[in-house]
Amino acid sequence: MVSTSLPALNVNLSRIRTAIQALQPQLVEWRRVLHQRPELGFQEELTAGFVAQKLREWGIPHQTGIAQTGVVATVTGSQPGPVLAIRADMDALPIQEENEVPYRSQHPGKMHACGHDGHTTIALGTAYYLSQHPERFAGTVKFIFQPAEEGPGGAEPMIREGVLQNPQVDAVIGLHLWNNLPLGTVGIREGALMAAVELFDCTIQGRGGHGAIPQQTIDAIVVASQVVNALQTIVSRNVDPLKAGVVTVGSFHAGHANNVIADTARLTGTVRYFDPSLKGFFRERMEQIISGICQSYGATYHLDYDEFYPPVINDRNIANLVRSIAEEVIETPIGIVPDCQTMGGEDMSYFLQEVPGCYFFLGAANLSKGLAYPHHHPRFDFDETALGMGVEIFARCVEKFCQA
Structure with a gap:
């Protein structure tokens, strides 16, 4: 059943910059292409191919075939500086989709029922925006498109194959679209976020x-x-x-x-x-x-x-940075949910064991549109307005961490 505990929020998008708002239709298009072609862990050939195709179109250097189907891209700022990684998972779940939407899964028995199509899209949108505006940051942003988060786990093999090296990553951030929170909220905390x-x-x-x-x-x-x-x-x-x-x-x-x-x-x-x-x-x-x-x-x-x-443990300094950015972007009565925590697990934890970083939840449920089914449900879907919000938060995190 759809959750009835989520408040309806009037989301003000005025703090999302014009260039990212203009990107929103393309974000929706990319997400829906990915949603129609879900693939299980270490089988993300079409997904990785789509990511690589877009990176080639934009002239962004990248490597493919890392930990079988992973992709890593780098976007460089206007001058030397630190290295920030942005991680996005790409895999889907073995679930038969029940949504009657034009972009429903075309792969029987497989579905993006956890929002990873949105995570991949947000990372792509951020890479595109930053590649068009290198003057807004210094240093390098490394985009890690990871396979197999749902299992058996793609983070460890990507780390073993050196994705945090050359250049050496100083910090890492990532997000999870979260239907346990309404659109217009961000769940973030230092310390343990996930179990x-x-x-x-x-x-x-x-x-x-x-x-x-x-x-x-x-x-x-x-x-x-x-x-x-x-x-x-x-x-x-x-x-x-x-x-x-x-x-x-x-x-x-x-x-x-x-x-x-x-x-x-x-x-x-x-x-x-x-x-x-x-x-x-x-x-x-x-x-x-x-x-x-x-x-x-x-x-x-x-x-x-x-x-x-292992548990997802956020670094205090990076969590505070992300929280400060979220407070700039999110303009709703609730906004930041500081004590958001779940016994769910995530292999983002392996990246956070290697370098300081922060993983956070971006509210994506909208009860008024019927978009509040829980994760891993055959009717899971989310409000795509969250895509542009995610790009804005990531872009501002880069600009603040890698100040030009």
Whole structure:
């Protein structure tokens, strides 16, 4: 369902400069081209091709094929100065789109249901604007068009292939169009913005048998049920209550008949937390709990645990810079949402581990237009007015960080 908790805001666009307002129709066109051709992680051939085509048309130096489908471009200012990176993810999701719009996905079972088509468009628009106005900044802006944010993760391989080198990046910024906030707002904070993402897959091995003769069995369902309950104590009884954490069992599969005691049960789920000091803790505690329960019942287990993405931690100075710019651009009654935070995860975190930077949310929901479905929903869409707002914020960040 469409969220009804979002306020309707009167968005004043007077603070967006004329050149960027004039670019808005093209931003919408580019976004809709990308939206019609969604591609999954490390398969973004059409998307990367579109990005490279535009960069060639504008004479912007770039490299393709980085971490398979990534693209990196550089725009140089009028004089030497620092290097600021702008990161945009390009991949889509394995979702069948349900929107009845002229620009709906033409790839069955794939959809831009998280706004990455908008992120790519905003970065392209910023690259174009800056290439036309090099006198407005010093130094270099490096645009990182990243594959596979939704999984299995494109940031790490891009970093390994040197995207933060030659020239050495001094800071990095990025944004996420956010339907949890209305158009005309920016969610930004220093420190933890998004959570670490860790995934687990556990198989409990018991001994099956007849449902009427339980004494001959080790019931994997009973054992796994105890595990599910006990895992909830990790946060409630082992984590400092002033620190946030989540342990979610997302799937439980066992058994196949009503008169057969299951010999195996499989649990999968996710762990989320903000505090980097908790890295490794959940894995260790989960292993202890599962091992102890299985031993008490005579069962065995196998646990696969993947520390998928670290938390997104914003640098104080860069976050303050972005906040000051957002305050200049956003002119609504709400404007800046300083305590915006989510247990969702993002591999922008890897860039922020390497260089100081800031990731922020740009409100993109508009309830009056029916554009407030949540991310990863088959009817997700956003108010495209946010595209020009994103370009304006990025451009001003460049000008302030790379002052001419």
